[in-house]
Structure formats: C-alpha cells, structure tokens
Amino acid sequence: xxxxxxxxxxxxxxxxxxxxxxxxxxxxxxxxxxxxxxxxxxxxxxxxxxxxxxxxxxxxxxxxxxxxxxxxxxxxxxxxxxxxxxxxxxxxxxxxxxxxxxxxxxxxxxxxxxxxxxxxxxxxxxxxxxxxxxxxxxxxxxxxxxxxxxxxxxxxxxxxxxxxxxxxxxxxxxxxxxxxxxxxxxxxxxxxxxxxxxxxxxxxxxxxxxxxxxxxxxxxxxxxxxxxxxxxxxxxxxxxxxxxxxxxxxxxxxxxxxxxxxxxxxxxxxxxxxxxxxxxxxxxxxxxxxxxx
Amino acid sequence: xxxxxxxxxxxxxxxxxxxxxxxxxxxxxxxxxxxxxxxxxxxxxxxxxxxxxxxxxxxxxxxxxxxxxxxxxxxxxxxxxxxxxxxxxxxxxxxxxxxxxxxxxxxxxxxxxxxxxxxxxxxxxxxxxxxxxxxxxxxxxxxxxxxxxxxxxxxxxxxxxxxxxxxxxxxxxxxxxxxxxxxxxxxxxxxxxxxxxxxxxxxxxxxxxxxxxxxxxxxxxxxxxxxxxxxxxxxxxxxxxxxxxxxxxxxxxxxxxxxxxxxxxxxxxxxxxxxxxxxxxxxxxxxxxxxxxxxxxxxxxxxxxxxxxxxxxxxxxxxxxxxxxxxxxxxxxxxxxxxxxxxxxxxxxxxxxxxxxxxxxxxxxxxxxxxxxxxxxxxxxxxxxxxxxxxxxxxxxxxxxxxxxx
Numbered sequence: 001x002x003x004x005x006x007x008x009x010x011x012x013x014x015x016x017x018x019x020x021x022x023x024x025x026x027x028x029x030x031x032x033x034x035x036x037x038x039x040x041x042x043x044x045x046x047x048x049x050x051x052x053x054x055x056x057x058x059x060x061x062x063x064x065x066x067x068x069x070x071x072x073x074x075x076x077x078x079x080x081x082x083x084x085x086x087x088x089x090x091x092x093x094x095x096x097x098x099x100x101x102x103x104x105x106x107x108x109x110x111x112x113x114x115x116x117x118x119x120x121x122x123x124x125x126x127x128x129x130x131x132x133x134x135x136x137x138x139x140x141x142x143x144x145x146x147x148x149x150x151x152x153x154x155x156x157x158x159x160x161x162x163x164x165x166x167x168x169x170x171x172x173x174x175x176x177x178x179x180x181x182x183x184x185x186x187x188x189x190x191x192x193x194x195x196x197x198x199x200x201x202x203x204x205x206x207x208x209x210x211x212x213x214x215x216x217x218x219x220x221x222x223x224x225x226x227x228x229x230x231x232x233x234x235x236x237x238x239x240x241x242x243x244x245x246x247x248x249x250x251x252x253x254x255x256x257x258x259x260x261x262x263x264x265x266x267x268x269x270x271x272x273x274x275x276x277x278x279x280x281x282x283x284x285x286x287x288x289x290x291x292x293x
Numbered sequence: 294x295x296x297x298x299x300x301x302x303x304x305x306x307x308x309x310x311x312x313x314x315x316x317x318x319x320x321x322x323x324x325x326x327x328x329x330x331x332x333x334x335x336x337x338x339x340x341x342x343x344x345x346x347x348x349x350x351x352x353x354x355x356x357x358x359x360x361x362x363x364x365x366x367x368x369x370x371x372x373x374x375x376x377x378x379x380x381x382x383x384x385x386x387x388x389x390x391x392x393x394x395x396x397x398x399x400x401x402x403x404x405x406x407x408x409x410x411x412x413x414x415x416x417x418x419x420x421x422x423x424x425x426x427x428x429x430x431x432x433x434x435x436x437x438x439x440x441x442x443x444x445x446x447x448x449x450x451x452x453x454x455x456x457x458x459x460x461x462x463x464x465x466x467x468x469x470x471x472x473x474x475x476x477x478x479x480x481x482x483x484x485x486x487x488x489x490x491x492x493x494x495x496x497x498x499x500x501x502x503x504x505x506x507x508x509x510x511x512x513x514x515x516x517x518x519x520x521x522x523x524x525x526x527x528x529x530x531x532x533x534x535x536x537x538x539x540x541x542x543x544x545x546x547x548x549x550x551x552x553x554x555x556x557x558x559x560x561x562x563x564x565x566x567x568x569x570x571x572x573x574x575x576x577x578x579x580x581x582x583x584x585x586x587x588x589x590x591x592x593x594x595x596x597x598x599x600x601x602x603x604x605x606x607x608x609x610x611x612x613x614x615x616x617x618x619x620x621x622x623x624x625x626x627x628x629x630x631x632x633x634x635x636x637x638x639x640x641x642x643x644x645x646x647x648x649x650x651x652x653x654x655x656x657x658x659x660x661x662x663x664x665x666x667x668x669x670x671x672x673x674x675x676x677x678x679x680x681x682x683x684x685x686x687x688x689x690x691x692x693x694x695x696x697x698x699x
Contacts, residue, residue, distance in 0.1 A: 026630075076534055100504055101532035102424060109429050110461035115476075139631030139663060154577020156629040160685065163629075163661060178577060182426050209577055212426045235580035238565075238587045239596070246561045246576025246598045249426070259584075276588050277581035278685040290425065 001172040003149075004092055004120070005033075005068055007132040012060045012090075014081045015072035021220040024047055024072065024096075024137050031134040035143015036064040044280040045198045057081075057088035067175060070126060070135050071095040071232070079104035082119060082185075086112040093185070094135050095122035102248070105183040112185070119185020123248065125155035125177035136177060148284060149195035151188055152207035153247070155237060157277070162204050164281025170288070171203040180247030182212065189218035189265050203229045203288050205280060207270065208262060210236035211249045215262045219269040229287045232271040233280055234259040294528045296426055297345045299402045299543050301506075301526035302471055309530025310490060312521040313512075315404030317345060325371055328404035338369045338402050339406035340541065342377045344386050346396040347547045349525065356380055357395050364388060364398075367406065374403070384608030397454035398563040399546060407522055411515025417444050417522075418477055421493070421507035422498045433457040433465070433472060433495065439510040440486035465495040483517040490519040500531030501539065558610040569692060570615035570624040574633065582627045585685065589693040594621045603628050605641035612645050616652070623655045623695040625688060630662035643675045653679065655695040658689035 005011075015021040016038020025047060029035050033082040037052040037060050044055030053061040057069065069090045073081040078097035085093045093112075100122050112119055120127055126136015131145035142159055144166045155177060162172050176191045178184055181231045188208060195201045208215035208254070214232065222230060237259040240246050241252040252258050275282050296304075299317035306312060314334065316327035324342070331340050344351055344364040351364030362380035366373075387395035393532045393652035408415060417439030425432040436454045438446045447454050447525060454478050457469050467488070474487035490511075507525040514520060533540040545553050555562030561576065563585075569591035578599045583593035595615060599607045608626070615624055627640050644659055659682040660668040672681040682688040 015493070035518075075531060099531045101535075102504070102529050103499060103502055103532065106424070106430060107462045142662065152577070154575060154581075156573075156575030156631070157577035157581055159629050159631055159662065160578060160581070164685075183429055184426060207577070209580055233581070235577050235584065237584040237616065238567075238593050239580055239583070240563075240565065243563050243596075245563060245580050245596050250576060250580065276585055276689065278585060278689050 002129040002132065003172060003198050004118070004127050004129070004176065005032065005133040006129050007053045009068045009092070009133050009135065010034055010036045010064060010066045011068045011070060011071065011133070011135055012036060012057070012064065012066040013070055014057065015074075016053055018072060018103055021072035022049065023170070025139070028134050031132045031140040033135060033235050036066055046283045049208065051118055057084045057090065058131035061090065064131055066090065068092045068135055069094065071097055073097060075099040075101070077134070078122060079108040081269045082108045084117045085092070090117055092118050092120065094120045094124070094126050096124060096126060096137055098123040100181065102182055105181065107186065108185050109149045120176065121179040122185060123181040124179030124184070125158055127170070127174065127176050129174045130172040138175070138177070142166065143173065143175060144171040147173050147200060147202040148205060149173045149201040149203070150205045150207070151191040151195065152177055153209050153249075154207060154235065157207055160277065161207055161280045165205065165284060168281035168285040170285060173198065180209070180249050182249040187217065188214040189221045192218050193221065193225070196227060201228065201233070206230055206232045207286060208232070208234045208257055209247065209250050210234070210239050210245065211251050211253065211257050213257065216256070218267050219266045219271060222271060223269040229284070229291055230271045231280060231284045231287060232263075232266045232273045234262045235277070236277070257267050294506040294530050294533065294543055295347045295547070295643070296528065296542055297347065297400065297544065298343065298524055299345055299400070301365065301524040302521065304501055304526065305494070305497055305521060307523060309493045310497055310521060310526065311518060312402050313407055317400050317402045319400050321375060321378045321382065323402060324374055326405055328368070328371060328374040330402055331405055335405045337406060339409070340368050340374070341365050341404045342368055342374065342381065343403055343404060344381050344566070345400040346386055346391070346398055347387050347544070348390040348396060350388035350390050351386065354386050354391070357385040357387055361536060362522045365429040367369040367498045368503035384686055394425055395457045396547070407512055407514055407520055408514060411626045413483070413515055413517055415515050416508035416513040419446070419507065420494070420511045421509070422495060422503070423505045428458055430461050431459045431474065431498070433459065433491065435476070439479060439512070443509065448692065459495065466557050467494050479513070480504060481517065482520065483513050486517065486519040486679070494540045502529045502536065503527060504529045507610065520585040525533060551614055555597070555614050558607065560597060560607065560610060560614065562614060565593050565595050565619070567594040568622045569616065569696065570621040571627065572596045572597045572599055572608065572611040572615065572624065573627045574599050574601065574629060578627065578629060586625065586692055587690050589689045591623070591692055591698060601633065603633050605640065605644040608638070608641045609648060611643035612649055612652070623657065623692065625692055626656070626658045627688060628660050630660060630664065636664040636671060639671040642679065643671065643677060645677065646677055649673065653685045655686060657682065657691045659685065661685070
C-alpha cells in the first residue's frame with residue numbers, strides 16, 4: 001500500500017489554472033497520478049487539461065470524491081487554501097507553496113488541528129509513491145520502485161538521496177518531502193512513524209537540516225521503535241549560527257539545533273548517521289545487507 | 294529583515310505602545326537641534342545618544358576610531374551632544390555582536406532620558422515575543438532581570454524566565470496580560486500600564502508580522518510609566534508583500550553588499566569565510582554541498598541557492614558574485630536536474646564561462662538527473678578548463694584534488 005498517496009488517490013489541484021499548477025498537474029498526469037480535477041475560484045465550470053475546474057474545494061470533493069489535494073496557490077493566499085481543503089474534507093493536503101507568512105501558517109496549523117486530515121508542507125516537493133502516484137514537483141523518473149522510504153525537509157536533496165538509493169541497487173516505496181518552513185503540517189517524527197508502520201518499506205532515509213527540534217524528536221521516538229534501519233543525514237554542518245540558509249526554517253538559534261547536536265542525538269538513538277551526503281545510498285545498502293546476514 | 298531601534302519605536306507608537314521619545318539624525322548639527330527639542334519637551338537637560346546599527350551590545354561597545362566613546366552615551370549639555378555625535382557618526386562601532394570589523398554608524402538617536410527620580414522605584418524588565426516552533430504558536434518570554442544579557446539569565450537562573458503562549462488566531466487574553474504584570478511584581482498604576490503595554494505590544498507583533506520583537510529594558514519609570522527604552526524588531530520577509538511601507542524601511546547599508554546584489558538576481562546567497570565557492574539548486578542540497586566541501590578538505594566560501602531555474606543568466610550572475618570573493622580558489626557547481634534539464638544547465642555554464650573570460654581557478658561542474666550524460670559530454674567537448682562529474686562522490690574527489698593542489 002505504501003503511505004499517504006497511491007494509485008487509488010483521487011487528487012485535485014488547488015491553483016490549477018496558474019502557471020505552476022498547470023505545468024505540474026500535466027507532469028503528474030503524465031506520471032499516472034489520478035488527477036480528478038482542480039480548483040480556481042471564479043473559473044468553476046471550465047475544463048483545464050481535460051479535467052473539470054471548480055470554484056471551491058467543497059464543490060470539487062462533492063463532484064469527484066477527491067481525497068488528496070495539492071496546493072500551488074501564491075504565498076499570500078496559500079494558508080487560506082490549506083484551511084479550505086481541510087474544511088472540505090480532504091484527507092491529505094500537500095502544500096508546495098514557498099514563502100507563506102509564518103503567522104498565516106500558525107493560524108492554518110491550528111485550524112486543521114483535530115480535523116481528520118494530514119497536512120504535508122508547506123515549502124516542500126510533495127509526496128511520491130514510486131510506480132503509483134506522484135503528488136508533487138519531483139522528477140518522477142528518479143524514483144524507481146522499491147522498499148526504501150525517504151523523509152526529507154529539502155527538495156533536491158530528496159532527489160539526490162533517491163538517486164543514490166536506486167544506484168545502490170534498491171528502490172523507493174514512498175518519499176515524503178515534509179518542507180523547510182518553521183511551521184509545517186507533518187513533522188519528521190510523524191513521517192518516519194508512517195514509514196515505520198508501512199509493510200512495504202524495509203528501510204528509511206531521514207534527511208534533516210539545521211534549525212528546530214524535529215530531528216531530535218524523531219530520534220527519541222526511534223530509540224524505542226526502531227524496527228527497520230534508519231540512515232540519517234543533517235545538512236548544514238558548516239552553516240554559521242544566526243544566518244538563514246535558504247529555507248525559512250534553516251537557522252541555528254541555539255546549541256540544540258546545530259547539525260552536530262542533531263547528529264549526536266540521532267547517533268545515540270541508533271540511527272546510522274552519515275557525515276557526507278555522498279554516502280546516503282551506499283550506507284543504506286550496507287546496513288540492509290548486514291541486517292539480512 | 295531587521296529594523297533599527299528608531300524605526301521599531303516609530304512602528305510601536307502606531308499600536309499605542311509607549312516608547313522613549315527620540316529623534317534620529319545623521320548630522321552633528323541636526324543632533325544639536327534634536328537635543329534642544331528633546332530637552333524642551335522633557336524639561337530635563339539629560340538625554341541619551343544612541344548609535345543606530347543592527348547589532349546589540351551598543352552600550353558596552355566602543356568606537357574603533359575613538360575608543361573612549363561608547364555606542365550609547367548620556368549627555369547633559371549641547372557640548373556633550375556635539376562631542377558624542379562627532380565621536381559616533383561616521384565611525385565604526387565594535388560590539389560583542391558585530392565581530393572585530395564592527396559596523397559603520399550612519400545614524401544616531403537622540404532620546405529622552407527616562408531614569409529621572411520620582412515617587413517610586415525604577416525597574417528594568419525583559420520581554421520578548423517570538424515563534425515557538427515546537428509549540429507551533431507565539432510565546433511571550435519575560436523576566437524581572439531586565440537590561441541584562443537574557444541568555445546569561447536563562448543559563449544561570451532559568452527560574453527567572455517566564456513564558457506565556459498565545460492561542461493562534463486570538464489576541465493576548467486579559468488574564469494573560471494580568472499574569473505577566475503580576476509576575477513583574479507590579480501594582481497600582483504601573484500594573485494597569487503594563488497590562489495595556491503587553492496587550493498592545495502583542496497586537497503590534499502580529500499586526501506588523503514580526504519574526505521577533507524584544508524590549509530590553511522594558512522600563513518602569515519613577516512615576517509608574519511603562520516604556521520601551523530599547524527595541525529590537527525583526528520582520529518576516531515573506532509577509533512584506535502586505536506591508537509595502539515596512540519593506541521601504543530596509544537599510545541595505547547594514548547588509549553585505551554582495552548579498553544585496555545577489556538578491557537583485559533572485560539568488561539566495563550568504564557569504565562565508567572559506568576558499569571553495571559553490572552554486573547549487575535547492576537550499577538543502579546547497580547546505581549539503583557546503584558540508585561536502587569541508588569533508589573534502591576545503592572550506593565553503595558561500596551558500597548559494599540558484600533556485601528552480603538554473604539557466605545561463607543565473608549561472609553567470611552566480612559566477613560573478615562568487616568571483617568577487619578573492620579567497621575563492623575553486624568553484625563547485627552542483628545541480629540536480631529534475632524539471633531543469635542538465636544539458637541546458639551545461640550550455641548555460643559554457644556560455645557564462647565564455648562570456649566572463651579569464652577564470653583562473655578550477656571549476657568543477659556536477660550535473661545529475663535529467664540528461665546528465667549529454668551534459669557531461671557538452672562540458673568535456675567544450676574544451677574549457679571545466680571538470681565534470683555526475684556522482685556526488687566524484688565531485689567530492691575533484692574538490693579534494695583542487696584544494697590540495699593549492
């Protein structure tokens with residue numbers, strides 16, 4: 001089954017008719033994702049990419065039975081789109097938009113609290129279940145089907161990890177880009193937990209970066225729940241404190257959110273931590289081989 | 294985006310937050326006029342002159358060119374003002390936060406002295422508002438130990454730091470404001486003024502889309518006024534689209550000029566002190582590339598994320614910016630092509646390289662993803678002194694060779 005999205009997911013695109021929405025929706029359809037329509041307020045009733053356009057997410061859900069949404073709405077309106085999707089009963093909301101004001105996300109995160117839905121992102125590459133569904137902006141061809149799950153805060157670093165895993169003779173079950181913002185819907189720990197419980201995943205690559213406490217939280221959980229090997233990498237070992245490194249959330253605020261501190265606690269909790277990003281794939285292969293032996 | 298003290302105080306006033314009155318000036322003559330005005334308004338000859346830079350520790354900091362002059366001085370005559378203004382304006386202030394290079398001071402704030410005598414005891418508190426990432430909500434952090442380095446207080450006497458979390462989407466509740474005022478040990482007028490102060494301050498934090506707001510010292514005067522004597526304010530850059538007036542307050546002279554230029558090309562650049570420059574697509578991969586440079590024996594000279602559109606223009610701009618740094622002895626371009634095709638990026642690299650002419654340091658180009666093989670062929674056949682790699686481990690090896698050859 002893998003996690004979050006699969007070939008049975010019924011996906012709508014919020015911000016469907018915009019440049020980004022159009023481009024990536026076409027790519028997703030080409031990949032084989034079951035895109036059932038899209039939402040652009042004021043363009044309801046039109047057809048776009050041979051799919052119906054709706055004014056509201058509620059209309060789209062009623063008409064198509066959509067259960068997954070991907071958001072390409074500009075930053076000023078994206079938090080509102082997250083809340084709209086949650087209100088309409090979408091189960092998995094994937095927000096790609098980068099640059100959402102943090103106070104907007106504080107509100108949206110609270111709004112969806114207690115609702116029967118899961119938010120992935122924002123500021124993320126999305127989710128891909130290899131061979132089944134791509135609900136994101138990642139290059140699909142890199143993600144050859146297999147049994148390694150990936151959890152990552154970063155886009156291109158996810159592709160890098162997937163590519164190494166494939167080149168090392170394995171493949172990907174589901175890759176979850178959780179996003180690089182300070183406030184995100186699904187934490188590292190939650191995403192790792194999903195993959196730990198997935199019978200189709202044998203090993204997990206966990207990629208973090210400086211800032212925040214999510215990797216430490218995941219590591220502490222893993223200490224008691226390590227039923228599959230986890231290979232970890234933290235980007236930003238050379239980042240100076242107090243400077244924002246691209247991602248809004250990637251900033252060292254104290255002694256606990258440096259790469260060194262995160263790598264230390266991850267190692268102590270039994271995660272196979274790699275220092276070099278070039279060693280993610282081969283370390284996973286070696287660790288799995290050792291487990292089998 | 295950080296603001297100066299005088300700008301932050303202006304903004305707080307809009308939200309009814311009482312601040313120490315002051316006038317920001319750039320010239321000595323204007324400082325004298327400002328002093329006259331402040332002295333008349335306050336009815337006191339005492340005033341404070343404060344250097345305006347984006348760094349803390351100004352009171353203990355010293356001017357490089359005039360080591361007797363601190364970044365903040367109390368004055369009590371026009372002669373004082375002239376001497377202090379001359380000592381600060383145009384000179385370089387070195388504080389614990391600026392590093393040895395210090396920061397040039399272009400503006401001073403001539404401000405009212407708040408430490409006058411009166412019926413009750415004066416007190417200095419600390420209060421800041423920021424996002425608590427773990428709790429996913431804003432938090433007010435406060436302490437009775439004002440005017441001090443709060444990290445020291447947190448380290449030695451954590452029991453003296455209080456926290457109040459605010460429910461998302463709601464204003465600060467009255468009971469919370471009262472709790473804060475009680476914890477400060479206030480009563481009577483001072484208590485009422487503090488309740489109003491923190492309520493309005495939280496509204497300002499949300500209304501202005503602050504990323505952080507720190508009042509240190511938060512001052513209780515001898516006549517029970519509650520006043521922001523100093524203010525540090527950071528704004529959420531992602532929210533500037535709805536505050537065009539705030540975006541105009543940016544002081545580019547406080548930023549690294551190369552970083553400002555990179556911003557104009559839509560490149561995300563942070564200058565570092567190393568010897569290997571890098572140009573990468575994606576923030577996470579960019580950080581990982583820096584780490585790899587270090588592991589290969591070099592030191593990263595920068596963080597540079599070219600974003601989703603790596604083309605000839607962005608690559609050329611990236612080259613220009615990295616090459617401004619004389620410490621750079623090699624450059625690693627690391628692009629994982631997904632939607633962006635590697636052969637296009639390679640063509641862009643070749644075009645930019647040819648256009649810039651004599652680049653005398655080794656360039657290593659690692660292109661992986663869509664059309665990586667064609668890209669490598671293009672680079673190899675270009676006849677340029679550019680080394681090509683596909684795997685990240687190959688790129689690491691090439692960096693190592695380049696660093697050890699130096």
